[in-house]
Amino acid sequence: KYHSETEILNKWIHAINTRLKFDRLLTNSMRYGKKALKVETVLQTWSGTLQNEDNLPDNWIRKSEVLVGMAPRHPPGRNR
Numbered sequence: 001k002y003h004s005e006t007e008i009l010n011k012w013i014h015a016i017n018t019r020l021k022f023d024r025l026l027t028n029s030m031r032y033g034k035k036a037l038k039v040e041t042v043l044q045t046w047s048g049t050l051q052n053e054d055n056l057p058d059n060w061i062r063k064s065e066v067l068v069g070m071a072p073r074h075p076p077g078r079n080r
Contacts, residue, residue, distance in 0.1 A: 023046070
């Protein structure tokens with residue numbers, strides 16, 4: 001089976017958003033202690049990658065609703 005361009009793009013977006021979610025969660029020093037990622041490191045890593053980055057709040061790492069880097073596309077036809 002060949003994957004459509006839309007399927008490939010959506011899988012890529014899902015993988016990137018999952019990685020962003022994990023990076024955000026790994027900044028929790030209460031849970032991970034010394035092993036937690038530094039917030040500055042995550043901010044520098046994702047800088048220039050996020051959609052509408054200029055409109056994000058300063059503490060977007062702590063807010064779960066700001067996770068979207070890009071929205072997935074819908075396949076053409078049949079309104080799926």
